[in-house]
Amino acid sequence: AQSVTQPDIHITVSEGASLELRCNYSYGATPYLFWYVQSPGQGLQLLLKYFSGDTLVQGIKGFEAEFKRSQSSFNLRKPSVHWSDAAEYFCAVGLENFNKFYFGSGTKLNVKP
Amino acid sequence: GAGVSQSPSNKVTEKGKDVELRCDPISGHTALYWYRQSLGQGLEFLIYFQGNSAPDKSGLPSDRFSAERTGGSVSTLTIQRTQQEDSAVYLCASSLGPAGVERRDTQYFGPGTRLTVL
Numbered sequence: 001a002q003s004v005t006q007p008d009i010h011i012t013v014s015e016g017a018s019l020e021l022r023c024n025y026s027y028g029a030t031p032y033l034f035w036y037v038q039s040p041g042q043g044l045q046l047l048l049k050y051f052s053g054d055t056l057v058q059g060i061k062g063f064e065a066e067f068k069r070s071q072s073s074f075n076l077r078k079p080s081v082h083w084s085d086a087a088e089y090f091c092a093v094g095l096e097n098f099n100k101f102y103f104g105s106g107t108k109l110n111v112k113p
Numbered sequence: 114g115a116g117v118s119q120s121p122s123n124k125v126t127e128k129g130k131d132v133e134l135r136c137d138p139i140s141g142h143t144a145l146y147w148y149r150q151s152l153g154q155g156l157e158f159l160i161y162f163q164g165n166s167a168p169d170k171s172g173l174p175s176d177r178f179s180a181e182r183t184g185g186s187v188s189t190l191t192i193q194r195t196q197q198e199d200s201a202v203y204l205c206a207s208s209l210g211p212a213g214v215e216r217r218d219t220q221y222f223g224p225g226t227r228l229t230v231l
Contacts, residue, residue: 004155006155009153036222042224043116043117043204043222043223043224043225044156044204044206044220044222045222046219046220049219090155090156092156098144098208099161099163099169100158100161100169100171100172101146101156101158101220102158103148103155103156103157103158104155105153105154105155106154106155
């Protein structure tokens with residue numbers, strides 16, 4: 001069965017520090033991978049996506065993610081976190097026909113001043 | 114342009130009552146998804162509509178849940194005989210649809226309806 005695991009429920013980093021949010025997936029076929037952000041009181045917004053090609057993908061707001069097939073991972077990174085990045089982040093896998101998406105349980109990011 | 118809208122934004126109901134949640138997708142989007150987000154949980158897929166085709170209902174948790182989409186646009190999620198475990202935020206998303214992978218991938222989410230069953 002398909003699944004997405006985000007092992008970190010909460011993460012706190014200092015403003016200006018680097019960030020890495022972990023995501024592991026279980027899916028037999030070629031995964032289509034996504035990261036979404038949900039800010040307080042806001043809807044989910046797509047940060048970036050991976051379908052094929054270069055395994056390092058760039059997204060909005062300075063985020064990037066790297067697909068590692070051998071580790072079944074798609075970790076999200078940012079070199080320097082801003083206070084406005086405090087939000088909840090969701091990793092997701094889309095099936096080939098895009099008729100279904102599986103989301104992880106999310107990681108809440110707190111940013112210390 | 115206008116995004117995905119959902120109504121009501123909040124709904125409080127008593128156990129056993131029926132509720133209807135509405136989603137207005139972005140104009141021109143043929144694909145529509147419903148998700149449930151329970152406290153501390155990720156998004157749980159409920160149902161998928163593509164145009165006027167029969168929906169993929171494989172994620173609906175019980176036969177108390179149903180959804181329809183009229184004219185390939187507005188969708189209504191109905192929960193009959195609500196239970197306390199139905200309390201959650203119900204999210205709707207739409208996307209451009211199956212005109213190639215690049216058009217089908219990006220879902221645009223609405224703000225959600227927070228359902229509380231007392």
